[in-house]
Amino acid sequence: MKIALLILEIIIAIAIMASILLQSGRSAGFSGSITGGGEALFGKKKGLDDMLSKITGVLAVLFMIICLVWAVLV
Numbered sequence: 001m002k003i004a005l006l007i008l009e010i011i012i013a014i015a016i017m018a019s020i021l022l023q024s025g026r027s028a029g030f031s032g033s034i035t036g037g038g039e040a041l042f043g044k045k046k047g048l049d050d051m052l053s054k055i056t057g058v059l060a061v062l063f064m065i066i067c068l069v070w071a072v073l074v
Contacts, residue, residue, distance in 0.1 A: 002073055009066045012059055019056045024049055 002070070005066055005070055005073070009063065009070065012063045012066065016056060016059045016063060019052050019059060023052045023056070
C-alpha cells in the first residue's frame with residue numbers, strides 16, 4: 001500500500017511539473033515554443049491554457065491528499 005502511494009505520488013508530481021511547464025505565462029513559456037509561429041497566423045488557443053490550469057489544480061489537490069494519507073500511514 002505504501003509503495004503504491006509513493007509511486008502514485010511520484011507520477012502525480014511529474015504530471016504537475018509537466019502541466020505547469022506547458023502553460024503559457026507572460027513570456028509565452030514552454031507552450032509558446034511548441035506552437036511556434038502558429039499563434040501569429042491563427043491566434044492564441046485560450047482553451048488549452050484554461051484546460052491546463054484546471055488539470056494543474058486537480059493534480060495539486062490529489063498530491064496534497066496523497067501526502068496527507070502518506071503521513072497518516074507512516
